[in-house]
Amino acid sequence: MARSGKLLLFLGLWGLAAAQIDPNVCPHKQQGATYKAWSATATWPNGAPDSTVDVTLNDGIYLVDTDVDVKSITVNTNAILVFNDADLSVRTRYILVRGELYLGSENCKLTSNIDITLYGDKGDVAISGFGEKFIGVEGGVLHIHGNPQVSWSKLTKTVHRLKDGQIADVYNDGEKKTSYQGIVMYVWDATSGQLERSEGVYSAGRSIITKSGVQCEADEEAKMFEETLNNVPDGKIIGLALRKQLFRRGNVNYAMFYEIFENFAFGKVTGNSGVRDVRLHDAWSFIMRKGDTSTSQELLLKDDKKILARTAELYHYDNGIKFTARSWVHTIRRGACYSRAKSAKAEIADPKLALADDVSSWKVGDEVVLLSTDYDPKQAEVTTVKQCDDCSANEICVRLKLFLFVSVEPLFTHFGEIVNGVDMRGEVALLSRNIKIRGAPATNSKTLGGHIKVMRGFKEAQVENAELVNLGQLDTLGNYPFHWHMCGDVTNSYIRGSSIRDSNARCVTVHATNGAVGVAMFPSSKGLHALRDRTPNIKNNSHPHLRFTTRCNYNQGNIKVSKTVEAIIEGRDDLDHHIIVGGKMTDEMDRKEVIHVNAIGKIGQISNTEGLVFLQTFRKNVVAVNGIRNGLEEKDERLKNGDR
Template sequence: MSYTGSVLSVIGWFLLLVTVMGTKPSNCPWDDLSLVNWSEPSAWPTGHVPAENEAVTIAKGQSILLDTRDIPRLLSLTIEGTLVWGDVDDIRLETSFILVNGEFHIGSEECPFEKKAVIFLYGRSNSPEYSEEFGRKFIGVENGGKLEIHGKPKKSWTKLTGSVSPSTDSCGVVFDSWREKFGEEKEEGVHVIVWNPDGSVFDLGVFATKSGEQKDVDSFVRMMDGLMSETGKVVGIAVRGSLGKPQKSLEKLYLAIEKLGGRSIRQVKPKEPYTLVASIGHPATTREDHVTRYPDKDLLQASATLVLDTRHLVFIAVSGTVAHGYKHFTRFRVISRSLAYPLLTVLDDVTSWQPGDEIVVASTDFEWTQAEVKTIVQCPDCARNQIRVDGDILSSGEFRYSHFGHVTYGVDERAEIGLLTRNIRVEGEVQESCYSNSSREKYLCDRFGMDTFGGHIKVVRGGFARIEHTELYHLGQQASKGHYPLHFHMCDEVSGQYFRNNCIRNSFSRCITVHGTDNATVNLP
């Protein structure tokens, strides 16, 4: 073979290898050409796609591909044929129960589902019961049924390799309005602080726009107009109480905030928190937050944060209302990046963890309530075993509690860190107020401050289930016997079936129950 031929041969094999390695497996469930789209009216015996509050049955012999996000809330879903979750992002399926007599697939072992998917199970403990076996609000796998849920593989947990502790009261805090006279201002309307890039105060103002006085709006607009030439300075805006009734007099205020990069100021209603932080001359970096008011919420809080990487500083504006809208507060802070977003160094490679994912740092104290939940943030300079998380921006510390991260005299006392977020989520509806007449349920609801009747997943004899890399939230029914987040019930021999690498969080009963079942695999590597 010639030299040229050898080179071409090597290049050919290399390109083939890259193509194979960079392509998803061809045996993904949604690639089955025999599947008929859910969104096609002809797929359904009724001649129309399922409508809201409809009891849907996928009949034996039917093979349906869930190909659309446009799915109304269903009364129930019974699968006697085959249902395959399509390779579509952000599909949300809401139903009171899913009964699997046929096959239900979300991804496969060879081709995990990597987009976001949510199954939301709704209902109350006094809703109509489907059966004594499954009860209410469930995914049930009956004899002959097959359930396959395979989320995107991620590292489930790791350990700290160094301790973390709350900071001192002053460490990393450059400015805090609650330590200044400005923090005592009570006027309802718009509160503003302008900072220099180093965190020192350049200007500030309080504008009582709630009163409807045009002079306050005009003063605010003049201040904003004067800042347009101050490129690089940072402005923080927080609404205290009510901005004012939407009217023509606020139009100039809206335009001034929109010039800074604000997008939601026109939607702010009375007693709704709103904040914005912007770098003058850089509207693309503007951050804002607006929280809609709900009558049953005691505390509403909006917070906007802007990071200046060149200074390693974080600028924060907070607006809040408590006591159902009768008390209001604002707060402005400038703190160090390390305080706002503490760096954690861990034992393993956690590059599969992404910004927006939530983690829990376990307690290393005798008090289990010292476990803390954090959200991962962007960290372009992190090593493979490092992450940055959101600190407690309104307290003096990165963490509220200390978490030990060392091996002492051969005893491993390092805090575990578990990943809470998965791309597939099965969630049970929970009411915010008590409703049951049952004394047992009323006691539990009063104790926890919420309804404890979540959803559940149950596999019975003759059923087949493999569930992995899935987030299970608000599952389990505390006052209901035999209804747990994950449950193999009297299944006898189940070799090859498993619950593995899942996250069960905020559950209301035993997390996993294997009852009268042999050779089930349950693990968390």
């Protein structure tokens, strides 16, 4: 049917005029409720909304039970929008909540994987008070309750870095800055792990003769590709990885190459290998033991427009050695795209972590981060939980992954001991959550993420066990990953048990708001400003548990922001085991602006000579100190002496 692409208004011709949700029953399982299922044809008299439509819900209870892709969603005062407990994906420019929005409840945590993507470019829309790319609460109710998991723990054994000589590592086809574009081949000895060959093997005919990639050149290079593979002895480990792109012409048939690859990789022409579907901005890799097609692995990561970088990385384990082939492709930073080969002892490359707490809630595939136990916050290393058949409840086996161009093996030692009564154990934090809210990359701004804002007059705002990714808008003042905006006295509202990562502007902002209790998260990556306010007092707000790797000295709304972390907390005496990790400090910073805990005592600043990082617990003890900073009080002898 034809669509105007403007505004589609749903009057809600049936259902309760002012529906109610029983807090003791799952929102998606309310007895006696009449749900208007998003997937039901009857819900939409004018046809199901598509990506060109702004959806307005006016009354009744709407159930999201299918994937959704629309321009926007407005939940008006008498309407309720409920998510089913199922794997769901929602893509929209914004969700404006004047009524009620439920993803689970306090008594009914959702366990399925739900992904909400806020998309759009700068200037696409301008909603009063909220701007663009947001979940906004204006007089309404917001409930987001993911599956409970242990947020973070501490190491009880040191994780040692990978030492020189324990790894074979190469970028691209032998040169990190090579201009080669196409498929690169790596060959290892399966017994020693030694990398024996590294060369470009297929560029769709653009590396031979005229380099124009016409039909005869594509076929000729396909034959050369086959000959190269055949010359590798059986038993060797072969990795293939795409570097930057496989540039192809529309009038060239590449069937010969596809068939040669499939016969080699799978023993027959399958017609459905991933390499057939490689397009611009995709990442692709392959690995196997030559001569044994049962070991073949292929991975294609398509450009889904949600993230800027894709890492197609595969692993083969043989003789106690981990072999890795990686293709890293960035949508914008084309010159940084690369392929990579690595090999290392598996017991070192995929360490088993011994932790202080029961972390059986961390599942295979979850991302966790080992925080820095040194002076440099960039020594944090992101890992993925892998299958471990002999791990106890306090142990996990992890596979390190790309993070800020860091290796897939531990490059840094992560300390896991208590020394002379001082707890020096490194923190290990869970990044993944089953409910993910992300800002899609904008084409005209590198720092235009999504944001969540709660305005004065809202009824409830509860967010727990959620993962907030690429939120915050650096060039728009007041749009932060999560923002209580001048709400006054509030009750029964919080954000807790959540991770905030890759933020563009701070993490959680409590502005002229009192009673926002239970704030308990561990933001990661750049731009952390928590519990910040310009008013004289913010009372009875709780506090972050764990924060790391922050950034400062950026411009926001033409205002230079040089503060790294700012915590203003009054009337709290329960600050044990709350830790700040990472950050950058500058000489112009005011000590009181960085850390100020009323009724407990000023703790002061800690930095090294380059002003790169501070790491400190509140009230309990100092976890790490690097150097001396002017203005420390006399009683802080451990800080002044540089004790660890």
